[in-house]
Amino acid sequence: MLYLGEKDILEAAGFDELMDTIEDAYFVEHSGEYEMPPRVHVNNGDNTVLYMPCFLNSIFGTKILTLFPGNASKHKPVIQGLVLLNDVETGRPLAIIDGAKLTAVRTGAVGGVGIRHTASISARTLGLVGAGVQGFHQVLFACRARPVARVNLFDSITEKASALAAKLGQALPGVSVEAVNDVNTLLEGSEIVITATPAAKPVLPDDKALLKGKHYLAIGSYKPDMRELPASLYALVDKVFIDTGHGLGESGDLITPLQQNWISREQIVTFAEHLHGAQTAIRPGETTLFKSVGMALFDIVLAELIYRKALQKNIGQKIRV
Numbered sequence: 001m002l003y004l005g006e007k008d009i010l011e012a013a014g015f016d017e018l019m020d021t022i023e024d025a026y027f028v029e030h031s032g033e034y035e036m037p038p039r040v041h042v043n044n045g046d047n048t049v050l051y052m053p054c055f056l057n058s059i060f061g062t063k064i065l066t067l068f069p070g071n072a073s074k075h076k077p078v079i080q081g082l083v084l085l086n087d088v089e090t091g092r093p094l095a096i097i098d099g100a101k102l103t104a105v106r107t108g109a110v111g112g113v114g115i116r117h118t119a120s121i122s123a124r125t126l127g128l129v130g131a132g133v134q135g136f137h138q139v140l141f142a143c144r145a146r147p148v149a150r151v152n153l154f155d156s157i158t159e160k161a162s163a164l165a166a167k168l169g170q171a172l173p174g175v176s177v178e179a180v181n182d183v184n185t186l187l188e189g190s191e192i193v194i195t196a197t198p199a200a201k202p203v204l205p206d207d208k209a210l211l212k213g214k215h216y217l218a219i220g221s222y223k224p225d226m227r228e229l230p231a232s233l234y235a236l237v238d239k240v241f242i243d244t245g246h247g248l249g250e251s252g253d254l255i256t257p258l259q260q261n262w263i264s265r266e267q268i269v270t271f272a273e274h275l276h277g278a279q280t281a282i283r284p285g286e287t288t289l290f291k292s293v294g295m296a297l298f299d300i301v302l303a304e305l306i307y308r309k310a311l312q313k314n315i316g317q318k319i320r321v
């Protein structure tokens with residue numbers, strides 16, 4: 001059996017390849033050739049464990065992810081976990097993969113694919129609200145999806161935004177990365193806006209004039225009582241693109257707008273449907289919104305890619321079982 005840690009994951013596969021594989025995952029989803037139950041949320045107070053299995057034709061796997069919000073104040077990662085990959089014919093365990101890194105990379109790749117298809121081709125400026133682990137990876141992938149020249153960062157903890165600005169500045173030579181003092185400044189200077197926070201209340205102002213004409217990518221809310229997006233954003237978009245229909249039962253950024261009639265069910269379109277339909281070009285000045293909650297299918301297609309590339313490149317630690 002193989003163990004693949006953080007560094008192995010990044011060494012095994014490149015960013016464009018990871019995004020292309022997520023695009024393929026939407027085609028697998030559309031074909032129906034997979035087996036994936038709704039993920040199991042087990043809650044204990046504020047802490048959550050997610051169990052996420054998925055069978056593909058070629059492999060199967062399970063991600064177990066812990067989300068412990070209190071870890072933030074202990075300077076420990078909020079999200080931790082492992083992915084177990086198994087042989088599809090015999091069930092034999094093949095690999096264990098770092099679940100925190102795989103999650104950050106797959107969520108970044110899902111966001112990047114969202115940007116590829118729903119953000120203006122000419123977008124050069126990016127804003128990130130929530131300078132955490134996901135935020136870092138979202139920006140890296142967004143900068144592969146569009147030739148971003150400027151990144152604006154905002155976090156409710158100022159030091160986190162400054163620290164991420166320094167880290168991204170190193171990771172993205174040639175891109176100007178700066179922490180800004182407020183979300184309004186971020187919106188004024190950003191054509192693509194990513195929210196990656198565990199917020200319970202909207203992190204963007206409820207102000208149509210400021211929100212209009214941008215591409216939004218919201219990844220934070222995965223529970224009914226979590227929301228990042230304000231009501232007026234929904235009045236600006238024709239459609240809300242979602243990475244998986246499971247989000248309709250999970251995220252406050254979909255449940256509340258439907259309950260309040262800010263948006264109709266017909267306006268919510270899964271990305272698998274979108275990629276298979278007649279896609280229209282983004283109109284100049286159009287506001288678009290992509291909401292992601294993630295699903296095991298994404299984790300397992302990427303885990304398979306990383307596992308097979310790692311075998312080819314002789315990466316990882318062999319474990320005798």
Ligand SMILES: NC(=O)c1ccc[n+]([C@@H]2O[C@H](COP(=O)([O-])OP(=O)(O)OC[C@H]3O[C@@H](n4cnc5c(N)ncnc54)[C@H](O)[C@@H]3O)[C@@H](O)[C@H]2O)c1
Pocket residue numbers: 067072078079103104107129130131132133134135154155156157160196197198199203218219220221222292293294295
């Ligand atoms: N869509 C997906 O597939 C997916 C995958 C992984 C994680 N997530 C979710 O994304 C969110 C972020 O995860 P993470 O691992 O980056 O967490 P993290 O703790 O590393 O980062 C979150 C950041 O958001 C900041 N923040 C919190 N409230 C804020 C607010 N109101 N305004 C501005 N900044 C605020 C925090 O200070 C922190 O820096 C979580 O809710 C997580 O569950 C979604």
